[in-house]
Each structure stands twice: as C-alpha cells, then as structure tokens.
Amino acid sequence: MKATVTVMPKDGVLDPQGKAIGHALAGLGFSGVAEVRAGKVIVLDLAELDADRARAQAEAMARRLLANTVIESFRVQVEG
Amino acid sequence: MKATVTVMPKDGVLDPQGKAIGHALAGLGFSGVAEVRAGKVIVLDLAELDADRARAQAEAMARRLLANTVIESFRVQVEG
Numbered sequence: 001m002k003a004t005v006t007v008m009p010k011d012g013v014l015d016p017q018g019k020a021i022g023h024a025l026a027g028l029g030f031s032g033v034a035e036v037r038a039g040k041v042i043v044l045d046l047a048e049l050d051a052d053r054a055r056a057q058a059e060a061m062a063r064r065l066l067a068n069t070v071i072e073s074f075r076v077q078v079e080g
Numbered sequence: 081m082k083a084t085v086t087v088m089p090k091d092g093v094l095d096p097q098g099k100a101i102g103h104a105l106a107g108l109g110f111s112g113v114a115e116v117r118a119g120k121v122i123v124l125d126l127a128e129l130d131a132d133r134a135r136a137q138a139e140a141m142a143r144r145l146l147a148n149t150v151i152e153s154f155r156v157q158v159e160g
Contacts (some may be wrong), residue, residue: 013133024145027124028144030140032126033126035125036085036122037123038121041088041120042118043088043116043119045114046113046117047111047113057110059111061105064110
C-alpha cells in the first residue's frame, strides 16, 4: 500500500517558510495571496497489504518521526 | 479559494531526504518500508473566487517559484 503523510504547522503556530514564500510571491508580482502555509508530504511505499494496518503503521511513523505533534498536525491517506 | 500545491521529486531523481527518512524509520524498528519519497506542500489562501482562475494562478506560482520543474513535479488541488 502507498501511504501519504501530510504534515502541516498547526493553526496559530508561526510558519516562517510560508511567510517567506508569501513575500517572494508578492515580489514576483502575484497579488491576491492572503496567506501561505508550508508543510511537507512523505509518501511511504509499505509492504503491508491491508489498508487499515497500513494506515495504523503510517500514523505510528508520523507520531514517532515524521511530525512534531507539539507544533504540527498530520493527515494520512492510504491507497492501494 | 484555497489552493494546495504538492511538489514531489520526479521519478528517477535522487531524493536524499526521503532516503534519510527511510533509514531513520528502519532504525526506529519500522520494517516493511520499501521506499520513501519526501516532498513539500504549500497551501495558498487566494482572493480569487473562481476555481479555474485560482487553479491557473496557483499553477503559475508553482512553475515560477514553488517547484523546480527540472527535477520536481507538482499537482494543484483547489477547494472553496
């Protein structure tokens, strides 16, 4: 199964990378950008064939390594 | 509209960050991880209210700044 873990800074947490991207976009002439948030996405190719177990594995990996749950939230999507 | 730009290294392009995550997961005892690819996700809060125009704007931003299209591919999702 392929599991995609998307990690984003939690609402209210300062996101300097997102702010920098917003400023760069404005500098390039892109207007109408109210807010930018930057996160990361990790695509895991798992040997596990059961979707529920693959999701549980990916969530454990996210909590243990991929996300800092104090300041980041994560979402797991699983596909065959 | 909210536009989400997901940027991933193209297939065949070396992904040292993904490799490092794979090794770290193995070191933590997570087995059955065949491959890891790491990318980034940028969530744009756009003033544009038309979905097609918002998508076109986000694609222009991705090509211009957010992705290096020589080594990265990107995908844009737009929601209300």
